[in-house]
Amino acid sequence: MADLPWTEKYRPKSLDEIKGQNKAISEIREWMRSVRAGKVSKALLLVGPPGSGKTSAAYAIAYELGYDPVEVNASDLRDRTHLKYVVESAKAVSLLTLSRRLIVLDEVDALPSEGGALVSLVKELITKEGVPVVMTANNPYERHLYEIRSLSKVVRFYRLRWTTVLSVLKEICRKEGVKVPDNILRQIAVNSQGDLRAAINDLESLVKGSHKLSEVIGKKFGKRDVEADVFKVLTAVFYGENCYSAYLTSLNTDVDPDMLFRWVEENLPYVYKGRALSKAYDYLSYADIVRSRIIKTNNWKLLVYYTQLTTYAVCTAKEAKPQGVKMKFPEIIRKLATTKELRTKTREFLSRLAKELHLPTKTVRMEIVPILIADGKREGRIIKRLERDLGLREEDIREILEDLEENYKLEIRG
Amino acid sequence: MAFELWIEKYRPRTLDDIVDQEDVIRALKGFVEKRSMPHLLFAGPAGTGKTTTALALAHDIYGSEELLRANYMELNASDERGIDTIRTKIKDFAKTAPFGDVPFKIIHLDEADSLTADAQHALRRIMEMYSATTRFILACNYSSKIIEPIQSRCAVFRFGPIPEEAVRERLLMIAEKEGVKYTEEGISAIVYVAEGDLRRAINLLQTASAMADEVDAKVVYRVAGLAHPEEVRGMINAALKGRFIAARDMLRNLMINYGMSAQDVIKQLNREIIASKSIPDNMKAQLMVFLSEVDFRVTEGAHGDVQLAAMLAKLVELGESHGGPSLD
Numbered sequence: 001m002a003d004l005p006w007t008e009k010y011r012p013k014s015l016d017e018i019k020g021q022n023k024a025i026s027e028i029r030e031w032m033r034s035v036r037a038g039k040v041s042k043a044l045l046l047v048g049p050p051g052s053g054k055t056s057a058a059y060a061i062a063y064e065l066g067y068d069p070v071e072v073n074a075s076d077l078r079d080r081t082h083l084k085y086v087v088e089s090a091k092a093v094s095l096l097t098l099s100r101r102l103i104v105l106d107e108v109d110a111l112p113s114e115g116g117a118l119v120s121l122v123k124e125l126i127t128k129e130g131v132p133v134v135m136t137a138n139n140p141y142e143r144h145l146y147e148i149r150s151l152s153k154v155v156r157f158y159r160l161r162w163t164t165v166l167s168v169l170k171e172i173c174r175k176e177g178v179k180v181p182d183n184i185l186r187q188i189a190v191n192s193q194g195d196l197r198a199a200i201n202d203l204e205s206l207v208k209g210s211h212k213l214s215e216v217i218g219k220k221f222g223k224r225d226v227e228a229d230v231f232k233v234l235t236a237v238f239y240g241e242n243c244y245s246a247y248l249t250s251l252n253t254d255v256d257p258d259m260l261f262r263w264v265e266e267n268l269p270y271v272y273k274g275r276a277l278s279k280a281y282d283y284l285s286y287a288d289i290v291r292s293r294i295i296k297t298n299n300w301k302l303l304v305y306y307t308q309l310t311t312y313a314v315c316t317a318k319e320a321k322p323q324g325v326k327m328k329f330p331e332i333i334r335k336l337a338t339t340k341e342l343r344t345k346t347r348e349f350l351s352r353l354a355k356e357l358h359l360p361t362k363t364v365r366m367e368i369v370p371i372l373i374a375d376g377k378r379e380g381r382i383i384k385r386l387e388r389d390l391g392l393r394e395e396d397i398r399e400i401l402e403d404l405e406e407n408y409k410l411e412i413r414g
Numbered sequence: 415m416a417f418e419l420w421i422e423k424y425r426p427r428t429l430d431d432i433v434d435q436e437d438v439i440r441a442l443k444g445f446v447e448k449r450s451m452p453h454l455l456f457a458g459p460a461g462t463g464k465t466t467t468a469l470a471l472a473h474d475i476y477g478s479e480e481l482l483r484a485n486y487m488e489l490n491a492s493d494e495r496g497i498d499t500i501r502t503k504i505k506d507f508a509k510t511a512p513f514g515d516v517p518f519k520i521i522h523l524d525e526a527d528s529l530t531a532d533a534q535h536a537l538r539r540i541m542e543m544y545s546a547t548t549r550f551i552l553a554c555n556y557s558s559k560i561i562e563p564i565q566s567r568c569a570v571f572r573f574g575p576i577p578e579e580a581v582r583e584r585l586l587m588i589a590e591k592e593g594v595k596y597t598e599e600g601i602s603a604i605v606y607v608a609e610g611d612l613r614r615a616i617n618l619l620q621t622a623s624a625m626a627d628e629v630d631a632k633v634v635y636r637v638a639g640l641a642h643p644e645e646v647r648g649m650i651n652a653a654l655k656g657r658f659i660a661a662r663d664m665l666r667n668l669m670i671n672y673g674m675s676a677q678d679v680i681k682q683l684n685r686e687i688i689a690s691k692s693i694p695d696n697m698k699a700q701l702m703v704f705l706s707e708v709d710f711r712v713t714e715g716a717h718g719d720v721q722l723a724a725m726l727a728k729l730v731e732l733g734e735s736h737g738g739p740s741l742d
């Protein structure tokens with residue numbers, strides 16, 4: 001159980017757990033009613049992009065009906081005798097579970113079309129035997145599916161919204177007890193282009209440390225493309241004369257609004273100066289308020305203002321024609337994403353000390369850490385003592401202190 | 415736990431050893447004699463002995479280290495993740511009966527003023543729910559930030575900054591025992607920088623003596639510069655001189671690396687700006703308006719780093735139009 005990939009571990013078991021496909025689910029329920037009533041007149045064909053929940057839905061249907069799902073795959077279809085066996089056994093009740101059966105034909109657009117085996121199978125199961133069939137397909141317009149479509153009730157699954165993907169990712173983080181900064185989750189969500197399977201895989205490889213953020217994010221449409229998009233928007237905002245078109249440029253790209261905000265914020269002071277800078281920052285700070293209101297009230301209608309203030313308004317603040325500079329990756333995101341593991345260790349260390357010393361952790365950071373760093377450079381007496389008292393290894397303490405020291409710029413006098 | 419850290423090593427264990435705060439101590443001793451006490455609220459600046467006094471009081475009431483450990487729990491409101499985790503911890507702690515013959519356990523909740531008003535109301539209910547078997551000692555910097563219903567259920571004690579002479583005496587005592595070499599100016603510098611915060615004074619002494627063979631004024635000022643107040647000044651000065659990017663880097667350093675909250679930074683900013691002798695009054699007035707706005711926005715859920723960066727951009731603009739003043 002523990003080793004299941006997250007896409008399996010968090011596969012929806014029932015229809016209610018399938019997110020963002022309300023219309024599809026209610027159509028499915030309607031079809032299920034006719035199955036329960038013993039009137040199976042059509043197969044069910046679930047169509048939609050990858051990672052939108054089709055296969056999960058197929059098995060959830062079987063589960064909710066209390067039927068045993070029997071999956072028929074490509075090689076089954078090629079083997080006529082086997083196919084016959086499938087049909088025969090599908091008619092009967094399972095001896096093991098005493099349940100009836102439901103046939104699942106996953107990704108029918110990829111199944112071999114030769115000989116019309118698929119069509120005759122579906123026909124036979126549905127019309128002659130009254131065995132329910134659920135199929136999935138990415139592309140319902142595949143030529144050889146023409147006849148299948150006419151035998152089926154077609155239910156459309158849609159690309160999930162990035163906000164839906166984000167909420168699933170957050171839920172998984174919560175259940176796994178891992179902390180990933182919101183910005184990064186959003187980036188993964190937007191990058192997935194509505195493919196929840198891809199998003200969950202990205203998250204898992206990021207958290208388990210097998211991939212770096214840039215690799216995960218870059219995977220889908222190439223890191224360069226995202227950055228090229230961002231670059232286009234930033235150029236339009238900072239250097240363009242027409243602020244409306246700068247705003248339109250942002251709409252035509254697939255950059256997550258929060259990421260765009262951070263890119264704009266990071267680079268603004270390199271381009272704007274003085275009064276223009278202060279005015280532009282004023283707009284950004286207002287955009288930030290809008291963002292917090294969206295989150296607090298779940299009012300996504302406000303999102304347009306967030307984007308407009310970040311692009312259009314900032315664009316209007318410039319005074320002289322700004323100088324060109326190289327765009328920088330938002331530092332704050334890098335800072336939050338780096339050395340995640342060490343950060344956790346550091347946090348734990350600081351809070352252990354805080355407990356022992358009856359202090360708030362921030363005081364430990366500000367007043368105690370400098371003592372430890374200075375001590376570490378000389379005899380290291382306090383560190384040795386901590387090793388004993390807190391049961392920590394000296395190397396670990398030193399590693400943590402090195403990490404912390406970078407921020408204190410503490411040098412020792414000879 | 416006998417740490418090599420001096421604040422711990424020289425922490426008073428009983429009420430008799432607490433420096434200064436005589437009025438508070440006299441009243442608390444009454445509770446020890448009767449072995450009964452109401453809920454308490456300790457208010458005062460950092461490093462004046464609130465936590466230490468709470469521990470010492472509990473120590474004297476329970477009479478032994480073992481009983482103290484079994485009956486005393488310490489929580490820090492700003493380190494816990496919200497009132498729900500605080501509630502759970504209190505519930506777990508309060509569900510077993512007190513050990514020994516004192517009929518209550520003590521819960522010390524530090525930085526209670528970091529809780530929102532809503533959370534404080536929840537806290538009040540928690541205090542009531544367990545009032546049969548527990549007493550609370552709440553600590554805060556400002557009692558005005560504690561809601562009335564809690565204040566009225568507590569005996570309030572005010573801790574003042576430790577007088578310079580008492581700080582000096584304590585430092586000299588520790589320096590003697592630890593064999594620290596120092597100069598008069600070095601000790602005076604610590605006393606000056608610490609501003610009545612005895613904990614900071616002791617920590618400065620230890621950092622300085624770990625960094626140099628002799629604690630003189632120069633080392634002390636360098637060491638003191640490592641802690642945040644100097645960095646906040648540096649940040650303000652950079653902005654006033656038009657160096658926005660440097661100022662924003664310092665801001666991020668304070669928030670991400672030092673772990674200062676936006677509210678901490680705002681508080682410091684306000685202190686520095688108000689007290690500055692070189693920022694003109696009309697500019698101060700404008701800054702007050704901006705700061706109050708930033709403070710409000712952050713409490714409402716905006717990103718502290720963004721709001722404060724916008725504030726720095728304002729400082730750059732105002733600095734320019736006032737000929738680039740700096741803090742003194």
Ligand SMILES: Nc1ncnc2c1ncn2[C@@H]1O[C@H](COP(=O)(O)OP(=O)(O)O)[C@@H](O)[C@H]1O
Pocket residue numbers: 006007008010011012017018019020021048049050051052053054055056057136160168196197200
């Ligand atoms: N709509 C959805 N609601 C919840 N989880 C989903 C949804 N779509 C995909 N997933 C997640 O992605 C994984 C793969 O989904 P799947 O149903 O196999 O997609 P499809 O068959 O449409 O390619 C599932 O295990 C689940 O973790």
Ligand SMILES: Nc1ncnc2c1ncn2[C@@H]1O[C@H](COP(=O)(O)OP(=O)(O)O)[C@@H](O)[C@H]1O
Pocket residue numbers: 358420421422424425426431432433434435459460461462463464465466467576612613614616
């Ligand atoms: N009044 C005091 N008397 C003696 N030592 C004190 C006093 N106030 C602070 N200290 C020293 O400073 C350290 C921290 O004080 P603490 O009780 O944590 O202050 P607060 O809780 O008010 O911030 C103590 O361990 C002790 O060494």
Ligand SMILES: [Mg+2]
Pocket residue numbers: 054055056106136
């Ligand atoms: Mg599938």
Ligand SMILES: [Mg+2]
Pocket residue numbers: 358359464465466524553
């Ligand atoms: Mg304290």
